[in-house]
Amino acid sequence: MRPVLALRDVRYRYADAEREAIAGVSLTVSAGEWVGVIGPTNAGKSTLCYLAMGLAPHFFGGRLRGELTVFGVDTRRQKVAERSTRVGLLFQNPFTQLSGARERVSEEVAFGPEWHGLPADEVAVRVSEALRLVDLEALAERHPLDLSGGQLQRLALASLLVMRPELLLLDEPTSQLDPAGTNALLQVLAGLHRSGTTIVMVEQKLEAVAALCPRVVALADGRVIADGPPEAVFADPAVEESTGLPAYARLAKAAGLPPPWPVTVEAAEKAFHRA
Amino acid sequence: MVGIGLLVICLQLIAGVFRRFLVVAITLLAPITVLLLIVQGLVNPANRTVVVPAGGFSLYREGLLIALLTAARLVDLIAATFLFSFATRPQDLAEALIQKGLSPRIGYVVQSALQIIPQTLEMVSRIQDAQRARGLETEGRLLTRARAFIPLLLPVVLSSLVATQERAMALDVRGFGLPGARRQRYVLPDSVGQRVLRWALVALVPAAVVSRILGWR
Numbered sequence: 001m002r003p004v005l006a007l008r009d010v011r012y013r014y015a016d017a018e019r020e021a022i023a024g025v026s027l028t029v030s031a032g033e034w035v036g037v038i039g040p041t042n043a044g045k046s047t048l049c050y051l052a053m054g055l056a057p058h059f060f061g062g063r064l065r066g067e068l069t070v071f072g073v074d075t076r077r078q079k080v081a082e083r084s085t086r087v088g089l090l091f092q093n094p095f096t097q098l099s100g101a102r103e104r105v106s107e108e109v110a111f112g113p114e115w116h117g118l119p120a121d122e123v124a125v126r127v128s129e130a131l132r133l134v135d136l137e138a139l140a141e142r143h144p145l146d147l148s149g150g151q152l153q154r155l156a157l158a159s160l161l162v163m164r165p166e167l168l169l170l171d172e173p174t175s176q177l178d179p180a181g182t183n184a185l186l187q188v189l190a191g192l193h194r195s196g197t198t199i200v201m202v203e204q205k206l207e208a209v210a211a212l213c214p215r216v217v218a219l220a221d222g223r224v225i226a227d228g229p230p231e232a233v234f235a236d237p238a239v240e241e242s243t244g245l246p247a248y249a250r251l252a253k254a255a256g257l258p259p260p261w262p263v264t265v266e267a268a269e270k271a272f273h274r275a
Numbered sequence: 276m277v278g279i280g281l282l283v284i285c286l287q288l289i290a291g292v293f294r295r296f297l298v299v300a301i302t303l304l305a306p307i308t309v310l311l312l313i314v315q316g317l318v319n320p321a322n323r324t325v326v327v328p329a330g331g332f333s334l335y336r337e338g339l340l341i342a343l344l345t346a347a348r349l350v351d352l353i354a355a356t357f358l359f360s361f362a363t364r365p366q367d368l369a370e371a372l373i374q375k376g377l378s379p380r381i382g383y384v385v386q387s388a389l390q391i392i393p394q395t396l397e398m399v400s401r402i403q404d405a406q407r408a409r410g411l412e413t414e415g416r417l418l419t420r421a422r423a424f425i426p427l428l429l430p431v432v433l434s435s436l437v438a439t440q441e442r443a444m445a446l447d448v449r450g451f452g453l454p455g456a457r458r459q460r461y462v463l464p465d466s467v468g469q470r471v472l473r474w475a476l477v478a479l480v481p482a483a484v485v486s487r488i489l490g491w492r
Contacts, residue, residue, distance in 0.1 A: 055447065081452055081453045085450070089444075091441055097441070097442070098442075100442065115451055156445075163449070163450070
């Protein structure tokens with residue numbers, strides 16, 4: 001598999017920061033992977049997204065060392081806006097991701113492709129495709145501010161998908177959504193994963209990460225402390241100490257089952273049956 | 276002056292804006308006009324001819340005429356602004372300006388500036404919800420509401436700043452500011468009649484200035 005995102009001994013310090021937010025990370029993500037990134041506050045999860053998007057250092061300044069390539073291009077050599085056709089980054093707050101200049105959902109989605117100079121008929125095709133992917137076709141003519149939080153976050157996602165990115169970075173995309181909104185968004189992501197989009201998702205909801213991501217990377221203090229399938233990562237005592245465990249694994253542990261603990265409902269059911 | 280006012284009001288009727296203008300006319304313009312009539316009619320230094328004799332409080336023809344002229348100017352200005360702002364979609368305005376050569380970045384600033392008010396109101400209502408949840412009284416008598424306004428200021432300003440940073444990043448991520456790539460979003464209808472009228476209006480501006488200098492009324 002060709003690497004989509006490759007970091008070799010990457011270190012990054014924000015301007016005016018005392019310590020490195022990313023303190024020596026080596027990591028390769030291949031095409032089509034869905035990687036969940038977990039870790040406590042200040043572990044460097046968001047910074048990892050900013051680095052992959054190029055916002056760090058282009059937007060934040062600061063000092064970047066080591067080798068960091070996305071689709072083989074050094075991030076230092078490519079502006080964020082130029083990268084936006086292949087990489088998309090979804091933020092936590094659905095509200096602040098609106099352009100603030102559009103009065104209809106469909107126009108909001110068209111904002112990106114217009115800046116890329118796509119002809120109007122192609123923009124229209126892409127907009128309806130993106131709205132279909134996030135299941136917002138029915139609301140295309142509404143004002144963005146009339147949408148719920150969950151719908152807004154899907155609108156923000158559609159605004160990225162309209163660029164047809166090959167790599168999606170998600171920085172805690174469900175943290176401000178209710179359970180229904182979270183579910184709807186995760187289903188959209190599962191569909192994108194099936195159709196081949198590479199996804200790197202920072203997420204606090206460990207149950208969701210364990211159920212959806214075939215690979216989990218645990219960060220702490222700017223370093224990778226575990227990297228592998230969810231069962232293996234959550235069996236690591238360092239991960240348990242810094243980040244905690246998904247509910248099913250906590251239950252299995254409390255019931256006295258030996259690690260690796262089950263991390264999904266189905267696996268937990270089987271494990272309890274065997275025991 | 277009165278002719279222009281009538282013309283604008285006719286256009287308002289066509290555009291369906293007149294109803295909203297009427298509210299402003301009654302609540303704001305009418306009292307101002309009455310006030311102008313009284314003050315100018317009583318004390319304008321050019322007052323010579325008495326129209327309504329009342330001893331020391333007589334109203335004079337010259338002052339009343341000046342008051343009417345000023346009021347007519349106000350009505351014209353406000354009616355025209357009303358017609359413009361309610362009959363024009365900000366997006367179409369910005370798009371038209373961009374197609375006429377305005378930088379798309381500035382065009383974005385125009386569009387987003389026109390949307391700041393509804394967005395800020397949305398943010399204010401969310402902060403107020405949170406404050407109410409923590410026991411702050413935000414409704415009721417005027418004094419209570421005034422008191423609730425002060426703790427609102429800091430969070431509104433701070434969250435605006437945070438929102439600005441995140442929005443700047445989100446716009447960057449969507450390709451904002453790529454040089455020279457942007458194409459026109461849609462073709463704005465521009466008939467021959469509109470074009471003729473537009474140029475005629477442009478030509479009228481120097482004509483109005485010249486006529487003013489020459490002292491025509």
